[in-house]
Amino acid sequence: MNQPVRPATEVSDVILDSMDFMMSRLDGLTVEEYLWEPVAGMWSVRPDSDDVPTVDGAGVREIDPPPVTTIAWRLWHIAIDCLDDYTRRFGGDQSDALTVWTLDPSEAVAILQDKWDGYRRTVADRDWWEPLGEDWEFWSQHSTADMAMHASNELVHHAAEIATLRDLYAAEKDAS
Numbered sequence: 001m002n003q004p005v006r007p008a009t010e011v012s013d014v015i016l017d018s019m020d021f022m023m024s025r026l027d028g029l030t031v032e033e034y035l036w037e038p039v040a041g042m043w044s045v046r047p048d049s050d051d052v053p054t055v056d057g058a059g060v061r062e063i064d065p066p067p068v069t070t071i072a073w074r075l076w077h078i079a080i081d082c083l084d085d086y087t088r089r090f091g092g093d094q095s096d097a098l099t100v101w102t103l104d105p106s107e108a109v110a111i112l113q114d115k116w117d118g119y120r121r122t123v124a125d126r127d128w129w130e131p132l133g134e135d136w137e138f139w140s141q142h143s144t145a146d147m148a149m150h151a152s153n154e155l156v157h158h159a160a161e162i163a164t165l166r167d168l169y170a171a172e173k174d175a176s
Helices: 010-028 031-035 071-090 106-125 133-141 145-173
Strands: 046-049 053-055
Touching: 010 106, 010 145, 031 071, 031 106, 031 145, 053 133, 071 106, 071 133, 071 145, 106 145, 133 145
Parallel strands: none
Antiparallel strands: 046 053
16 A cells, blocks of 8 residues: 655645545456345445436435445445535535446446545645535535545545445355
């Protein structure tokens, strides 16, 4: 793992650099892993009646208990529901996240990288202690640093879930 030379003097560098590592865990992702559903009732990405790949539960918030989700769903959630949404809000766009995704894992990883790059550029150029403002609804009085830490939490826990699903998929395949 390549780590940046330390010490860093900017909190933004420390936080943003720490999030770069997750992308390497997606190397070699196959379609079978991407769409694997080891339990019934998982949320995923599925073709609709017009063969458009749509996201199960897109736009649904706070479901209890939350469903188990596939790698495809988690990559959509990180790329679109989180990073793209945050980047758009920094620009004043409060429109809903896209509900169309891809069934191709390579394309999903490329989109995720693009959304991460856009988010990173946007956040790195901001005053980290300035309140976010009205485009952020209940987050409006929070700072960019607060949002970056929330984004970091989303990336870390979903990346860990993706890594676990990949490990379980590999273990099941090896046991067969």
